[in-house]
Amino acid sequence: MGRSRSRSRSSSRHGHRSKRKKNHSKSRSKSKERSSRQGRSSRMRSRSRDRKRPTARRRSFSSSSSDSDDDLILRAKKREEEEKKAEIERQRLLKQKExxxxxIxxxxxxxxxxLVKQRxxxxxxxxxxxxxAEVLRRVEEAKRIMEKQMLEELEKQREAELEAQRLKEEEExxxxxxxEQIMVENNKKIExxxxxxxxxxxKLVEEQRKILEEKQRMEEEEKRRSKKAQEIILNKKNARPSISFSLGSK
Known part of the structure; x- marks a missing residue:
């Protein structure tokens, strides 16, 4: 498609260039004809001047010096005016040509x-x-590319979410x-x-038991002592009447 357009454009440009060259060649030929005509007319005027100059010279030789000077001045002015007119005409023709x-x-x-627009x-x-058809093909291709890019973006987003979830779970x-380690250590400390x-x-129970045992032992010891003392007292009491009784029987 692009090649056919470039070929048509190149062919149209080539045709336009050839037409321009033809038009330029025509304008150049016309300008050459005009310049040749002007050259011929200027040569004819110069020849007529050259023909008139001998008569003017003859008259100048026959006339006085003052008249010849005036004629020379007049001819110089006339020639200068003609040259100015010729220059003005040349400039006018040049501007007209341009x-x-x-x-053109x-x-x-x-x-x-x-013509290019029409073509x-x-x-x-x-x-x-x-x-x-080419536009539709490019549109479909662009749609496929966009869908592929969207799917890739969604896949990347899903992978990023999964990675974020994994990192979150790992952190949790x-x-x-x-x-759990802190709880284990705390449990160990509590245990x-x-x-x-x-x-x-x-230790306290053992000490209390020992104290109780010592107290019981002391109480038993005290009881034993008191019992022994009572037995001694009773024995003494029992021993006195027998003595008195024995004395009384005598």
Whole structure:
């Protein structure tokens, strides 16, 4: 499609350039003819001047010096005026030529532009179906590319979410493990404290038992002493009447 357009444009440009060259060659040939005509007319005027000069010289030789000086001045002024007029005419013709060439170039450019526009419209009209099919193909291709990009973006987003979820779960697992470790250490500390408390309680119970045993032993010892003392007292009491009785029997 692009190659056919470039070929049509290149062919149209080549045709326009050839037309421009033809128009320029025509304008150049016309300008050459005008310049040749002007050259011929100037040569004819110079020849007529040369023919008139001998008569003027003869008259100048026959006339006085003052008249010859006046004639020379007049001829010089006349020649200067003619040269000025010729220069003005040459400048006018040159400007007219430039203006004509400019108008020709503008007209050629306008016609070329109109022709190119017409050719482009005709080519587009001929290839409308092909262009529409190409446009639809490119649209479908762009849609496929966009869908692929969207799917890739969604996949990346899903992977990022899964990675974030995994990191979150990993962090929560670490926190749980840390909490469990702290709980284990706290349980160990509690068990150690409970063990120490139990040992202290056992010591206290043992001490209380020993105190009770010592108290019971002392009480039993006291009871035994008191019993022994009572037995001694009773024995003494029992011993006195027998003595008195024995004395009385005598």
């Amino acid at each position: 203006l004509e060439e400019k108008l 170039e503008e007209e050629v450019a306008r016609r070329v532009e109109a 482009v419209e005709e080519e587009l009209e001929k290839r409308r179906d092909e262009i529409e 697992r670490k926190k749980r493990e840390e909490l 150690e404290a409970q063990r120490k408390l139990a040992e202290e309680q056992l």
